[in-house]
Amino acid sequence: MIIPKTAEEIVLMREAALVVSRTLGMIAKELKPGVTTKELDKRAEEFIRDQGAKPGFLGLYGCPSTLLTSVNEAVVHGLPTDIPLEEGDIVSVDCGAIKDTFYGDHAYTFEIGEVAPETKKLLQVTKESLYVGIRAFKAGNRTGDIGYAIQAYCEAHGYGVVRELVGHGLGKKLHEDPEIPNFGRRGRGKKFIEGMTIAIEPMINLGTHRVKQLKDGWTIITADKKPSAHFEHNVALVNGQPELLSTFDYVYEALGIASDEEDEFRKVLNEL
Template sequence: MIVVKTKEEIELMRQSALIVSKTLGMLAKEVKEGVSTMQLDKLAEEFIRDQGALPGFLGLYDCPSTLLCSVNEAVVHGLPTQTPLKDGDIVSIDCGALMNEFYGDHAYTFEIGEVDPETKKLIQVTKESLYIGIREFKINNRVGDVGYAIQQHCESHGYGVVRELVGHGLGKKMHEDPEMPNYGKRGRGKKFVEGMVVAIEPMINGGTHKVRQLKDGWTIVTQDGKPSVHFEHDVALVDGKPEILSTFAYVHEALGIVSTEEDEFRQKALVL
C-alpha cells in the first residue's frame, strides 16, 4: 500500500534527506587514498548524531554499520572494512538518517584519485540516468515509465541494469511501496499520485547485469568483476511534478563541481 504524505510531512522528510546530504558532503572531503571505509563509517555516525538524527541503517535488518560502502565491483550493501582505498578506486556510499520519525536515504559514487576513462563514463551515464528517471516521476505516469527511461539510457551505452535490487517508497519506514525498478515498460506498474515519496536509485554495471552476494551476507558484487555505480535521490511528487528532497550540492561544493542538474526539480532555490 502506498503511503501518501502531506506537504507538512514532505517538509519533515526534506529535513531527514538533507541530513544525509550534509553527511555525504562531509565525507566528500574525507574520501581519499589511504582512508578505509570503516573510518568513513565512524565519521558518518558521529556527524549524523551531532545533527540530532539517528543513523538510518545501523541496526535496520541487523545492519552493523551507518554506511554501506561499495568499492569497485561491489554494487550495493558493501560493509565497511579496514582496507584502505587506493588510487583508481570508486566507492558508492549509501547513507540513511532517521529524524522527525521519517527516513532520508540516498547515495553517491566517489572517485579516488585518477579513475580510468571507462569507469568515468560509467559514472557519468549512471548519474545522467538518475535525472532521466526522476523526470518521469510525475502525475499520471507509472513505475514502468521511470524504469524504462533509466534502462534505455544505460543499455544504449552497453551497460548492465541490475534486476535484483530496486528503488522504493520512503517514509516512516525505510522501504515502503512501491518498488521502483531501474528497468521496465512504459505504462506498466502502479500509477504515481500526489504526495508520493520514493527513492530512485539506478545501480548500473560496467558489464553484465548479473550479480552475486558475498559470504558476508550483505555485499552484492558484479558477476564479471567489472565496476558498478550507484546514485540515489529522495523525490516527492508535489503539484504533479518531481521535487528532489535530497541534494548533491554539499558533495559538489566539497569537490569543486559546478552543476545545475538538480535545478529543474526544485520549486525554490536551495540555500546551503
C-alpha cells in the same frame, strides 16, 4: 500500499534527507587514498548524531554499520572494512538517517584520485540516468515509466542494468511501497499519486547486469567483477511534478564542482 505525505510531512522528509546530503558532503572531504571505509563509517555516525538525527541503517535488518560502502565491483550493500582505499578505486557511499520519525536515504559514487576513463564514463552515465528517471516521476505515469527511462538510457551506452535490486517508497519506514525498478515497460506498474515520496537509485554495471552476493550476507558484486555505479535521490511528487528532497550540492561544494543539474527539480518545496 502507497502512503502519500502531507505538505508538512514532505518538509520534514526534506530535513531528514538533508541530514544525509550533508553527511555525504562531509564524506567527500575525507575520501582519499589510504582512508578506510570503517573510518568513514565512524565519522558518519558521529556527524549524523551531531545533527540531532539517528543513523537510519545501523541495526536495521541487522545492519552493523551507518554507511554501506561498495568499492569497485561491489554494486551495493558493501560493509565498511579496514582495507585502505586506493588510487583509481570508486566507492558508492549509501547513507540513511532518521529525523522527526522520517527517513532520508541516498547515495553517491565517488572517485578516488584518477580513475580509468571507462569507469569515469560509467559514473557519468549512471548519474545522468538518475535524472532521466526523476523526470519520469510525474502525474499520470507509473513505476514502469521510470524503469524504462533508466534502462533505455543505460543500455544505449552498453551497460548492464541490475534487476535484483530496486528503488523504493520512503517515509517513516526505509522501504515503503512501491518498488521502483531501474528496468521495465512504459505504462506498467503502480500509478504515481500526489504526495508520494520515493528513492530512485540506478545501479548500473560496466559489464553484465548479473550480480551475486558475497558470503558476508550483505555485499552484492557484479558477476564479471567489472565496476558498478550507484546514485540515489529522494523525490516527492508535488503538484504532479518531481521535487527533490535530497541534494548533491554538499558533495559538489566539497569537490569543487559547479552544477545546475538539480535546478529543474526545485520548484515549489521552499514555499511549502
